[in-house]
Amino acid sequence: MPQSNPVxxxxxxxxxxxxxxxxxxxxxLSFILSAPASISLPxxxxxxADRCNPLVIAHxxxxxxxxxxxxxxxxxxxxxxxxxxEPDLVITRDKHLVSRHDNELxxxxxxxxxxxxxxxxxxxxxxxxxxxxxxxxxxxxAELKTLRVIERIPETRPGNxxxxxxxxxxxxxxxIDLVKSLEKSQRRTIGIYPEIKHSTHFQSLDLPxxxxxxxxxxxxxxxxxxxxxxxxxxxxxxxxxxKGITNLRLLQLYDSPSAQPYDQVVVGxxxxxxxxxxxxGLKEVARYASAVGPDKNYIIPRNADETLGExxxxxxxxxxxxxxxxPYTFRAENTFLPAxxxxxxCPKAIGDLIGEIKVFIAAGIDGLFSDQPDKAVRARExxx
Numbered sequence: 001m002p003q004s005n006p007v008x009x010x011x012x013x014x015x016x017x018x019x020x021x022x023x024x025x026x027x028x029l030s031f032i033l034s035a036p037a038s039i040s041l042p043x044x045x046x047x048x049a050d051r052c053n054p055l056v057i058a059h060x061x062x063x064x065x066x067x068x069x070x071x072x073x074x075x076x077x078x079x080x081x082x083x084x085x086e087p088d089l090v091i092t093r094d095k096h097l098v099s100r101h102d103n104e105l106x107x108x109x110x111x112x113x114x115x116x117x118x119x120x121x122x123x124x125x126x127x128x129x130x131x132x133x134x135x136x137x138x139x140x141x142a143e144l145k146t147l148r149v150i151e152r153i154p155e156t157r158p159g160n161x162x163x164x165x166x167x168x169x170x171x172x173x174x175x176i177d178l179v180k181s182l183e184k185s186q187r188r189t190i191g192i193y194p195e196i197k198h199s200t201h202f203q204s205l206d207l208p209x210x211x212x213x214x215x216x217x218x219x220x221x222x223x224x225x226x227x228x229x230x231x232x233x234x235x236x237x238x239x240x241x242x243k244g245i246t247n248l249r250l251l252q253l254y255d256s257p258s259a260q261p262y263d264q265v266v267v268g269x270x271x272x273x274x275x276x277x278x279x280x281g282l283k284e285v286a287r288y289a290s291a292v293g294p295d296k297n298y299i300i301p302r303n304a305d306e307t308l309g310e311x312x313x314x315x316x317x318x319x320x321x322x323x324x325x326x327p328y329t330f331r332a333e334n335t336f337l338p339a340x341x342x343x344x345x346c347p348k349a350i351g352d353l354i355g356e357i358k359v360f361i362a363a364g365i366d367g368l369f370s371d372q373p374d375k376a377v378r379a380r381e382x383x384x
Contacts, residue, residue: 047187047188047189048189048228049083049084049188049189049190049191049228050083050191050228051383052083052380052383053366053380053381053383054326054361054365054366054367054368054380055083055084055191055326055366055367055368056081056082056083056084056367056368056370056373056376056377056380057082057083057084057085057086057193057326057367057368057369057370057373058073058074058077058078058080058082058084058085058086058370058373059086059328059329059330059369059370059371059373060073060086060087060088060101060371061073061074061075061076061077061085061086062074062076062077062080062082062371062372062373062374063160063371064157064160064331064332064333064370064371064372065159065160065372066160066163066167067108067149067150067151067152067160067163067164067166067167068101068108068152069087069088069099069100069101069108069149069169069170070149070166070167070168070170071167071170071174071175071178072163072166072167074087074170074175074178074179075178075182077373078179078182078186078190079182079186080373080374080377081373081374081377082190082373082376082377083190083191083367084190084191084192084193084228084230084367085175085179085190085191085192085193086193086194086195086369087099087170087172087175087192087193087194087195088100088101088102088194088195088197089172089194089195089196089197089209089213090102090103090136090137090197090198090202090209091103091136091137091202091207091209091212092136092137092139092140092141092144093136093137093138093139093140093207094140094141095207095212096141096171097171097172097173097209097212097213097216098136098141098144098169098170098171098172099169099170099171099172099175100136100169100197101152101197102126102197102198103126103135103136103137103197103198103201103202104126104131104133104134104135105133105134105135105136105139105147106133106134107133107152108149108150108152109147109148109149109150109169110147110148110149110150110164110165111134111147112133112134114146114147117134117139117143120134120135120138120139121133121134122134122135122138126198126201127198127200127201127262128262128265137202137205137207141171144169145168145169147168147169148164148165148166148167148168149164149165149166149167149168149169150164150165151163151164155348156333156335156347156348157333157348158348172194172213172216173216173220175192176192176216176220179192180220189228190228191228191229191230192217192222192228192229193229193230193232193251194213194231194232195231195232195233195253196209196210196213196231196232196233196235196238198262199233199235199238199263200235200238200262200263200266201262210238210241210242210245211245213231214231214242214245214246214248217229217246217248222248223247223248224247224248225247225248225249225290227248227249229248229249230248230249230250230251230290230291230326231246231248231249231250231251232250232251232252232253232293233250233251233252233253234253234254234255234261234262235261235262235263235264236252236261236263236264236271237263237264237267238263239252239288239289240288242288243288243289249290249291250288250289250290250291251289251290251291251292251293251326252276252285252288252289252291252292252293253292253293253294253328254273254276254277254292254293254294254295254298255273255295256273256295257272257273257274257277257298258272258273258274259272259273260272260273261273277294277298277314277317278317279317279320279321282317282318282320282321282323283321285321285323286321286322286323289323290323290324291323291324291325291326291366291367292318292323292324292325292326293326293327293328293369294314294325294327294328295327295328296327296328296329296330296360298312298314298327299311299312299314299315299325299327299360299363299365300312300359300360300363302338305339306338306339307338307339307340308338308340308356308359311363315363315364315365316364319364324366324367325364325365325366325367326365326366326367326368326369327360327365327368327369328368328369329369329370329371330353330356330357330360330368330369330370330371330372330375330376331353331370331371331372332350332351332353332371332372332375333347333348333349333350333351334346334347334348334349334350334351335347335348337351337352337353337356338356340355341353341355341356353370353372353375353376353379354375354378354379357370357375357376357379357380358379361379361380
């Protein structure tokens, strides 16, 4: 008797589950939109999205199982118990917010195979780097909706690549609608954790996103510091601007210590992420942000042999400044794991992500970004 393929079986199960989730969400949403005014809809129990510790933030959705930044990935993440879902936001030529990791489209969509868009390919500078490809700012939303999503790292996640073409690019509003719909079936509040991408670049094109993100949240009832929202950025000045126009919580992301936020490169301050990670630097960040999102190596660096080293004082210093700490990115494949948590020698094999996360929980983190949110939920103590 032929043996079943576990990867194929897992993918089939995930596909079935996501299909069911999306149909259920669409059904709930249609009911909400069409219900007569006289019908009292059931209230969502006010279980806070911040009730658990550490928070589990689904990095680009459940991107370890479903191609990233799709309604399927966000849906699966929510049913796996994620407290927040994380859409990266870029913008179209006609000023619609959409979810892509980058404004360049060829790595995560089939645009390169679409002859009708061949003439849109170009070279431009993004955050100081020359990039060749197709860019969201050169497309209308209607045009982007004709594209289909592909897996960003198919060599590491071949199961995800089997779903190439199954999803379209979602708008920010569609993600909010999905979250609000699934809150009813999940009977809990689900947070939204957008990252504003390439802020300086889009501002230079007269396509700023900051005010539009805040206004979209406002129109959907997300207002004030108690709303289940964090807005994040690797840049600094856009977060300071946001601090002046909203009370929604903000998070400062940290790239490698020697790097500079790109807006600081442009204005020539010389500020590096290492400067921002000192006790005084963290106090300055706390003037405009509620939390910090460092690469996890800021918290526990790796030794020369790729095993985890000793924890730094980053968490304690951030807490002393009044900041929450939400490191990124926790992934289950061997290629991303510290050596002691790997399973065999195959880079795409699944290792002991739960074991790695528990070490970081012991170091005092308040939240974490993970591609496999189910494993992060299992790693923390039970939270009802």
